[in-house]
Amino acid sequence: MTCPMLSAGSKRVLLFGSKGQLGHQLGLTLTKANWQVSALSRDELDLANPDRKALLSQLDRQLDIHQPDWIINAAAYTAVDRAEQEPEVAMQVNAWFPSILGQRTKGAGLIHFSTDYVFDGELDRPYRESDLPAPANVYGMSKWRGEQALLEAQAQALVIRCSWVVGSQGQNFAKTMLRLACEREQLQVVSDQWGVPTPTSWLADQVLSVLLNGATDVHQHRLAGVYHVVPEGQTNWYAYAKYLIEQALSRPNWAQAIRVKPEGVVAISSSAYPVVAKRPQNSRLDCSGWRLATGQSSLADWQLALAPVLDGMLEFGPGSFLQRP
Numbered sequence: 412m413t414c415p416m417l418s419a420g421s422k423r424v425l426l427f428g429s430k431g432q433l434g435h436q437l438g439l440t441l442t443k444a445n446w447q448v449s450a451l452s453r454d455e456l457d458l459a460n461p462d463r464k465a466l467l468s469q470l471d472r473q474l475d476i477h478q479p480d481w482i483i484n485a486a487a488y489t490a491v492d493r494a495e496q497e498p499e500v501a502m503q504v505n506a507w508f509p510s511i512l513g514q515r516t517k518g519a520g521l522i523h524f525s526t527d528y529v530f531d532g533e534l535d536r537p538y539r540e541s542d543l544p545a546p547a548n549v550y551g552m553s554k555w556r557g558e559q560a561l562l563e564a565q566a567q568a569l570v571i572r573c574s575w576v577v578g579s580q581g582q583n584f585a586k587t588m589l590r591l592a593c594e595r596e597q598l599q600v601v602s603d604q605w606g607v608p609t610p611t612s613w614l615a616d617q618v619l620s621v622l623l624n625g626a627t628d629v630h631q632h633r634l635a636g637v638y639h640v641v642p643e644g645q646t647n648w649y650a651y652a653k654y655l656i657e658q659a660l661s662r663p664n665w666a667q668a669i670r671v672k673p674e675g676v677v678a679i680s681s682s683a684y685p686v687v688a689k690r691p692q693n694s695r696l697d698c699s700g701w702r703l704a705t706g707q708s709s710l711a712d713w714q715l716a717l718a719p720v721l722d723g724m725l726e727f728g729p730g731s732f733l734q735r736p
């Protein structure tokens with residue numbers, strides 16, 4: 412099916428997962444850019460509802476009410492370890508829902524987010540879109556199946572894979588490290604898992620550019636399919652943690668609260684930090700396809716892209732930060 416061209420005035424977005432890290436930022440970014448955003452969270456539509464008939468009825472009602480020009484699915488089951496114990500829930504949210512969403516676009520553009528966890532991390536180079544996924548855990552498998560099911564239902568959907576998402580909303584590695592740095596004098600952090608932090612503000616700007624400049628491209632198949640979208644550079648969890656603490660120590664309102672110094676961050680191997688679900692050691696993603704498709708000669712370095720998010724975390728000092736949900 413060929414989707415119709417959207418006019419320059421087509422600015423209605425239906426956003427799923429609006430209270431998550433990425434969804435929250437997408438709502439802010441698009442609203443600021445004068446897009447009409449209808450934001451849905453678990454409160455309005457519980458994607459884990461085992462009554463699929465009721466869920467489908469609720470979904471159809473939301474689509475009829477909002478009549479979106481664009482649908483953005485930032486909703487996901489992201490509890491990587493818990494997914495091993497409740498795979499059926501992860502599969503429903505991450506695989507089944509994207510497939511039925513793809514069947515109901517009614518001409519709207521569709522953007523869906525996926526993850527580096529579709530790969531097992533065994534390659535010694537950044538992963539390309541052409542590399543065959545081989546998930547190492549249930550979460551990764553659910554996201555891969557979601558990609559496949561969505562594109563089978565709606566070949567013109569845009570699937571964006573990103574890694575190590577970090578934002579001001581919700582919980583993430585950066586917030587955890589900053590909290591622990593105020594509580595402990597030593598932190599042990601894995602140093603043999605490599606990837607790139609993807610700040611939600613940076614990623615939301617990339618999405619906004621697609622909506623503003625690439626709407627006709629998407630509907631002419633130029634941006635359909637799977638793309639890797641992360642900032643430039645690479646790091647590991649250990650180096651990332653040290654960077655976060657160094658940045659916090661440079662802020663007067665944090666310096667007194669931080670108990671651990673950069674030298675107190677100790678590198679350990681993945682084997683020394685057992686987890687339920689296996690993590691990929693290489694989460695690096697090759698974004699040359701995205702740069703070419705969007706006409707960007709380069710993407711921002713991850714530290715530069717992270718700056719606005721980190722500034723927001725550190726602005727009000729550790730007291731207000733540690734009280735945030």
